[in-house]
Amino acid sequence: MTVSSPSRTIRIGSRKSQLALVQTYWVQEQLQKHYPDRQFEVETMSTQGDKILDVALAKIGDKGLFTKELEVGMIDKQIDLAVHSLKDLPTKLPEGLILGCVTERVNPADALVVNEKHKDKQLETLPEGAVVGTSSLRRLAQLRHHFPHLTFKDVRGNVNTRLSKLDAGEYDAIILAVAGLQRLGMGDRIHQVIPSDISLHAVGQGALGIECRADDGEVLEVLKVLEHTQTRDRCYAERAFLRELEGGCQVPIGVNTKIEGDTLTLTGMVASLDGKKLVKDTISGKSSDAEQLGRELAIRVRNAGAGEILAEIFAQIERG
Numbered sequence: 001m002t003v004s005s006p007s008r009t010i011r012i013g014s015r016k017s018q019l020a021l022v023q024t025y026w027v028q029e030q031l032q033k034h035y036p037d038r039q040f041e042v043e044t045m046s047t048q049g050d051k052i053l054d055v056a057l058a059k060i061g062d063k064g065l066f067t068k069e070l071e072v073g074m075i076d077k078q079i080d081l082a083v084h085s086l087k088d089l090p091t092k093l094p095e096g097l098i099l100g101c102v103t104e105r106v107n108p109a110d111a112l113v114v115n116e117k118h119k120d121k122q123l124e125t126l127p128e129g130a131v132v133g134t135s136s137l138r139r140l141a142q143l144r145h146h147f148p149h150l151t152f153k154d155v156r157g158n159v160n161t162r163l164s165k166l167d168a169g170e171y172d173a174i175i176l177a178v179a180g181l182q183r184l185g186m187g188d189r190i191h192q193v194i195p196s197d198i199s200l201h202a203v204g205q206g207a208l209g210i211e212c213r214a215d216d217g218e219v220l221e222v223l224k225v226l227e228h229t230q231t232r233d234r235c236y237a238e239r240a241f242l243r244e245l246e247g248g249c250q251v252p253i254g255v256n257t258k259i260e261g262d263t264l265t266l267t268g269m270v271a272s273l274d275g276k277k278l279v280k281d282t283i284s285g286k287s288s289d290a291e292q293l294g295r296e297l298a299i300r301v302r303n304a305g306a307g308e309i310l311a312e313i314f315a316q317i318e319r320g
């Protein structure tokens with residue numbers, strides 16, 4: 001008779017925001033379903049990004065603002081893996097940690113959410129000077145480019161806080177990710193899904209990224225059941241594009257990807273903050289070359305003017 005050794009408890013780290021918890025408990029539930037004999041525990045941690053709510057995101061930059069504490073937890077072995085919204089995970093990870101798994105993406109688009117008084121309006125028909133809340137330079141630049149008649153204002157806080165500010169009349173409308181609203185069960189607040197010819201989404205938007213220790217073969221094996229190959233290839237191309245341009249999530253860089261057969265198509269865009277300059281291009285190739293495609297497209301747009309746009313933005317952020 002063989003006695004199997006009791007397997008270790010796998011500890012899953014999460015931020016404490018409602019969205020992070022929904023995502024983390026979903027991962028826990030899926031893993032538990034596939035491995036009924038294993039133990040999965042959730043441990044929550046506050047990150048810097050959850051604490052600094054009064055400074056514009058663009059000014060603090062995004063060097064792992066929402067991930068650092070969880071990463072330290074993994075390196076110190078308090079937790080074994082961390083569930084992130086992939087778009088919040090920097091493209092360069094600390095030594096010893098890797099992106100172990102990318103889950104199936106839901107709709108990666110952005111959504112317009114309006115104050116009650118504009119319930120019969122769309123982006124195109126919001127009145128001159130209407131105040132639109134967004135803290136993302138990517139959303140700001142692209143919407144300014146297409147709708148110069150609108151006024152844009154920073155909005156911070158978690159999804160619930162932003163919605164309360166909108167409903168209280170501080171904004172006429174705000175822009176949020178479709179994915180976040182749906183996961184929170186607030187899909188009914190989506191007033192208009194913004195088409196990709198108006199606003200390309202953020203790198204990794206709509207997918208979850210699970211980070212773990214690079215040398216933890218057991219966890220890497222366990223995570224395989226949640227990996228979604230097409231989403232992974234798309235997000236690897238998107239992340240390579242962003243990494244090559246050396247921008248975090250706080251630069252106006254947007255993407256769109258699709259896979260047909262084994263062909264991956266990546267569209268990437270870099271815009272100036274005033275929305276006046278916008279460089280956009282598309283590349284196609286084998287999805288097995290995802291990262292190479294991302295890097296190639298980055299080099300192309302950089303040479304087509306994106307390099308100057310980004311240099312200008314970095315100088316501007318530096319000045320404060």
Ligand SMILES: NCc1[nH]cc(CCC(=O)O)c1CC(=O)O
Binds near residue numbers: 179205208
């Ligand atoms: N930066 C905050 C953040 N990180 C992930 C999501 C939404 C879910 C996702 O994109 O996967 C959001 C909120 C938003 O942008 O509206």
